Amino acid sequence: MAKQKKEQIKFTCHCCGQELTPENSRPVSLEYSITGVSHLCINCEEAYFEKLASVEGKSLALFHTCAAFNVPCKPAVFKNADYEKNDRLWIYYLDKLEESGEDIQGDNVLTFFDGETDMRRLFGKNLTYSDFSKYLAADTKMATLKQRQVWGTESIWGDMTMTADVYNALDREYEIRKSSFAGQTLTLQQENTLRIVARNMVISNYCMRQQQIKHAEALQKINDNLLASEQMRKKDEKPLEGYELMSQVVALERAGVMEDGQFLPVDKLQEVLFNRFIKGKKFDYTLDACDAMVEHIYKTMRKNSDAFIPSELPDDLQIEDMFQEFAQTENEQEKEAKKFIGYVKPTYSSEEGGTKEDS
Ligand SMILES: [Zn+2]
Numbered sequence: 001m002a003k004q005k006k007e008q009i010k011f012t013c014h015c016c017g018q019e020l021t022p023e024n025s026r027p028v029s030l031e032y033s034i035t036g037v038s039h040l041c042i043n044c045e046e047a048y049f050e051k052l053a054s055v056e057g058k059s060l061a062l063f064h065t066c067a068a069f070n071v072p073c074k075p076a077v078f079k080n081a082d083y084e085k086n087d088r089l090w091i092y093y094l095d096k097l098e099e100s101g102e103d104i105q106g107d108n109v110l111t112f113f114d115g116e117t118d119m120r121r122l123f124g125k126n127l128t129y130s131d132f133s134k135y136l137a138a139d140t141k142m143a144t145l146k147q148r149q150v151w152g153t154e155s156i157w158g159d160m161t162m163t164a165d166v167y168n169a170l171d172r173e174y175e176i177r178k179s180s181f182a183g184q185t186l187t188l189q190q191e192n193t194l195r196i197v198a199r200n201m202v203i204s205n206y207c208m209r210q211q212q213i214k215h216a217e218a219l220q221k222i223n224d225n226l227l228a229s230e231q232m233r234k235k236d237e238k239p240l241e242g243y244e245l246m247s248q249v250v251a252l253e254r255a256g257v258m259e260d261g262q263f264l265p266v267d268k269l270q271e272v273l274f275n276r277f278i279k280g281k282k283f284d285y286t287l288d289a290c291d292a293m294v295e296h297i298y299k300t301m302r303k304n305s306d307a308f309i310p311s312e313l314p315d316d317l318q319i320e321d322m323f324q325e326f327a328q329t330e331n332e333q334e335k336e337a338k339k340f341i342g343y344v345k346p347t348y349s350s351e352e353g354g355t356k357e358d359s
Pocket of ligand 1: 013014015040
């Protein structure tokens with residue numbers, strides 16, 4: 001269980017005397033302990049919790065045990081967990097805390113003061129809540145330590161209460177703004193500006209709800225000035241930033257391989273690639289002219305080597321225009337060329353061919 005590095009010195013449980021090991025002890029904040037290890041073994045802590053639970057119920061006992069052993073009380077880690085049925089609830093709680101990363105921040109073991117310290121928030125003003133279940137059902141999830149560290153715990157505006165909802169709104173406003181700079185590296189200064197802008201947005205929304213329109217407008221103006229000073233407004237964008245990817249998408253859409261910013265499915269894409277880039281005219285002359293050229297070359301080669309000249313071109317020299325690559329009609333240049341060589345369309349009929357041209 002213990003995550004902190006321990007010295008060679010051995011410690012024992014203050015209650016049962018068993019030697020404390022990483023497996024049966026718990027790291028504690030060095031702010032409150034020179035050993036960095038819990039003073040009880042985990043079984044003795046569990047026993048302490050169970051004794052408390054038998055007199056005041058599991059929920060209050062959990063709060064008190066957290067206070068007694070300097071562990072953050074964060075009931076939210078039990079959300080969606082059937083915690084009450086667990087018969088070793090304290091150990092289960094510590095595991096949940098560790099699982100949610102709520103037990104340690106960086107190198108620092110968190111303490112009771114990093115969790116919910118106000119009983120009235122957990123159990124109601126008059127401590128009438130008998131269980132965490134109501135607290136959890138009411139969704140009064142407390143702000144995380146990180147949220148409190150980033151945004152502070154002081155009210156951001158007059159009498160506005162810093163509820164978890166406010167912290168979540170701050171995170172959300174910040175993330176929304178940050179997302180419009182996706183792919184860009186923001187400087188610390190820019191990130192800070194976005195945080196201030198997010199905070200002002202949350203306050204502005206609050207003022208709107210309170211009918212304090214003037215305040216809301218003033219805050220929006222401040223935000224605009226802040227963003228302008230960091231050149232972070234939409235209109236400050238360098239032309240390249242908005243241009244690159246979109247222009248590629250547009251080009252691909254025009255080429256027919258993308259639709260609504262998405263690539264076509266593979267089978268459709270193949271069809272488009274075939275029709276647009278493979279099928280289609282590639283030669284200015286007709287298949288007829290191509291045949292004539294092949295025939296002349298073939299005949300000349302055979303003639304030069306004193307070979308038999310068959311009446312038909314062999315199969316592998318017969319061209320089929322399967323991709324419609326040849327011109328459908330002959331152009332003037334082709335007509336001229338044919339006239340010049342006295343070309344007559346070959347028919348390869350038996351009366352014309354089949355001759356052995358001996359030299
Ligand atoms: Zn012990």
